[in-house]
Amino acid sequence: MQKIVTVCGMGIGTSVLLKMNVEKVLRARGQEAVVIAADIDSAPDVAIDAALILTSPEFETQLNGLQADVVVISNFFDLAEIDSKLADLVSEL
């Protein structure tokens, strides 16, 4: 199963909330993936075998250069935004 990593500064707050909303969107789409929340420091290791990284605008530049595609989510609770940004990418999962 493919892996999606959600990233924030600390790995216990906003990235966990984003993980929950990503899982909700995937369920609605009838798709499955392993979704893991990580802090920005451990993200390069956690995401080494990930297909996708989802994060907020603050962390985008620190995550470029990894193999995974980096998707910026501006509103972590806008399920429509998450869905539309995943739409192009999860078809590959």
Added chain:
Amino acid sequence: MARNLVTSLPEVAIRLNQEVSSWKDAVRLSGEALAASGATTPEYTDEMIAAVEAHGPYIVIVPHIALAHSRPGPSVIADGLSWVSLVTPVEFGHPENDPVKVVIGLSSASHETHIATMASLAALLGDSQRRAELLSAKSVGNLKTLLAAYA
């Protein structure tokens, strides 16, 4: 065991109708409330402020609500939540979700233990109508009644 938001948020960790002059003071109050409940040491408060200074105001996760937190470590005694509401909203510098009226403080003893609380929090923050009610809660009883809906 799953813990709902009311049991995760003891009254000693609730500070309503506070007056502060900066985002730092707002985060400091949320840290003091966490420490008062026994969830953290005072050092955790400094860590929460340092996190915003290092990473920016992304903790203002939805309009008018900031989720102040650091990470598991020596300054965390237990999983905890605190709730601070402000009489006069303050700017955190977030491009869309300012000004902040409520700061929710969060501590987590490990990366796994607080998942049930976070699921309840996600349900609450994702519900814009309930969020509007929570933002205007003026009494502890009122707040608890609203939170109780998110088991």
